[in-house]
Amino acid sequence: MTLIADLVSLHQVDSQARALRTRLESASHFVEVQERQRTQLRCRLEELRSQSRQYQATAANHEAESGSVKARIESLRTQLNTSTNPKQYAAVLNELKLLQSKRDQIDELTLSQLNKVEEVQAKFAELERQVLERTKVRDGGQAELETCRGEVGLRLGELEQERSVAAARVPQHDLEIFNSAADRYDGEAMAELVAVDAKRREYVCGVCNMELPPEKYATLASNPNVSVPCPSCHRILFLSEVTTAVGR
Ligand SMILES: [Zn+2]
Structure with missing residues (x-):
């Protein structure tokens, strides 16, 4: 076999193996993305849980404070009822009013904290729903990945074996050019080196469409044991039988 023929057969197994690997990789990437999103959602759930605990604790503090103000108010009311001195009565009444207003303020704060707890709990329920949904999608992706591994795995092993046999027939220098173009x-x-007009010696690279100097064709046609890369895209050029026939 000529170098070009060897390269063409290497190209066939290489591209098949790559396609299968891509399929496996994208199935595996899908699972990773779902898992990452799921972890983010769960972190957010944890944040909300601790926020809710904080709001509840603050509300409990306010409630306790309100309770002690209430006790003080009740004791002042008793004093008021038993007071006989008008000046003292007025002073107690005044303090009572101040405490009542303070207690109202504290109760408002308690209420606002409890409202926050409710808001957080509503978000929490929504996030839990999202985590559940993401888990289902991830599990679906995981099952798909297992199927893909089963279907692709065996064939990929065979192709990789075939690829290394095909690669062993290609000299190191040409193999490097091939690998770099294949990766790119x-x-x-x-x-394919395409003859646009063989009589006028007009040739182009069949993939990037760049016009090629006629020497590229001449080199390739006269010696199928050298690799000639396209000067523009650096893919290795080959002649189809038709091009060769037209060129003759
Ligand atoms: Zn090209």
């Missing part, structure tokens, strides 16, 4: 173009390492 996701497996599309080769491009």
Whole structure:
């Protein structure tokens, strides 16, 4: 076999193996993305849980404070009822009013904290629903990944074996050019050299469409044991039988 023929067969197994690997990778990537989102949601749930605890604790403090003010108010009321001195009566009444207003303020604060607790709990329920949904999607993706591993795994092993056999037939220097183009173009390492007009010696790279100097064709047609990369996209050029026939 010629170098170009070897490269073409390497290209065939290489691109098939890459396609299968891509399928596996995207199935696995999907699961990772779902898992990451699920973790973020769960972190947010934890934050909300601790927020809710804080609001509840603050509300409890306010309630306790309100309770002690209430006790003080009740004792003042007793004093008021038993008071005989008008001056003292007025002073107690005044303090009573101040305490009553203070207690109202504290009760408002308690209420606002309890409202916050309610808001947080509503968000919490929504997030729990989202976590559940994300878990289902992730589990679906995981099952798909297992199926994919089963279907692709065996064939991929065979293709990788075939690829290393095909690669062993290609000299190191050409293999490096091939690998670099294959990595760059996701497996599309080769491009057909196309004769646009053979009589006028007009040739282009079949993939990037760049016009090629006629020497590229001449080199390739005269010696199928050298690799000729496209000067523009660096894919390795090959001649189809038709191009070769037209060129003759
Ligand atoms: Zn090209």
